[in-house]
Amino acid sequence: MTEEYTQLVEQLTQTALDFSLEILAALAILIVGIFVAGRVAKYTDKLLTKSGKVDTTLKPVIVKIIRYTIMIFVLIAVLARFGVETTSIIAVLGAAGLAIGLALQGTMQNIAAGFMLLFLRPLKVGEFVDADGISGTVEEISLFITHMTTVDGLYLSVPNSKLWSATVTNYSRNSKRRTDMAIGIGYGDDIAKAEKVALAVLSGDSRIHKDPAAQIIISGLGESSVDLNVRYWTDSGDYWPTLSDNRRAIKEAFDKEGISIPFPQRDLHIISDVKAKA
Template sequence: MPQETTLVHLSELAIDYTLSVAGAIVLILVGLFAAGLLQRWVGNALRRLPNFDETLVRFLSGSVRYAVLAVVLVAVLAQFGVQTASIVAALGAVGLAIGLALQGTLQNIAAGIMLLALRPFRVGEYIDAGGIAGTIEEVGLFATELKTADGVYILAPNSELWNRAITNYSRNALRRNDLAIGIGYSDDIAMARKTLLDLAQADARVVSVPEPVTFVDQLGDSAVVVTLRYWSATNDFWQTRFDLTEAAKRAFDEKGISIPFPQRDVHFVPQEAPKTPAKASRRRAA
């Protein structure tokens, strides 16, 4: 009888564990299928959004997949009679400890998600964020890679960029430029203005709307400052400025318009020699 009872118990345990293992296998297979399906569905849905970054798509879709797998793991443990409430509480405590330890890293991840979602800058654009300036090379979840104008590599944490005002010099299609040149007070202002305006209108990179204008900006100590204000494509901004500056110097030289050096007028006012009192003169004579 004891042997028969033992065999009965063993058979019951075997059946229970067999069913548990079978149920766990089914849960794992269904969970893997559901996780992959939800990952693809979320990824495809996010890719249909305009200008949504691929890095952020992969991060969010991957997060959904791992969340489903975590739920499946808890369900599998419950299938074998494990008290999942304590496991969930322990995982929560571990997650809190990891979050506190990696607080700076999590800030960078959150900032990276916001940067990738809002897109204040893209790869290839030149920005300045509170002194962090350069051309964007890559935007990641933790940090952003930049290259300065002189070829220096910068790796900036995303939280540093997100917490500062970002000036994007490449985002808009057109940029305005003010080319200020000083001429002598004796030179013809109207001729100088017309010369600059003709140069701008002859340059194909200067757009006609808004049209270029010239004006006297200020009366300086040594020169009358004449300014040419024009708009050009952002990609042509610097080269157009360089070329127009050189062309203006050549045109002014041809027309006899001077570009004076800084100068200062010094006026010398002589003072009369002090008169010697008559009594003092007589004493010296004596």
């Protein structure tokens, strides 16, 4: 009896010792894993900041993904120390991920589109864009939605998948932009004189680029006017101010030079077949 008791104590002691060693090994793996995950995440953040090529919105997402990925492998390694079948865990995680992906298909599309927007950057924070009728200044690009502000101060919350599938016109990306200003003059006015007066007005505006030079073409012969298209290049930020200022200046210059800007009109011919009564 005493011998059996001694053997049982020895077995329990050995089991406790082995289990304690496994716990210590698991704790060591966990501590080292947390340390490595933190160091790698910190190094990645520093590397992305130094490169300057990654969007500020995307940077913390990349850092978190790297940290969590490392921690998942660390937890699997910890469970393996206690004899847990890791292949089963991986299979369960894969199945759970697939189920979640199917349940959140629309959300996953927005996340995927968010990554594409952040990586390829067809639009960035601070830029004014139009995406199939959705226009405004980009305030923030998150993984799910993009926040925008319209020209009249309204807030827009646009799903990333909608922006990614749209044709995006970016009005801020290029440093310069061409302005096309439509002006009509009367058929009785001198076209060459009108062109000379308009170009003189444009030459006095320092915001208008000299190269390429401003030009005026006849875009059409309307019902009431000869249609001119005044073209010039400015910095993108000067587009609207120069358009408004030069419209006013050209109108005033035309008035001074006696060049008319006609309004739509119709000539009516009344034909009567009523014979005068005798």
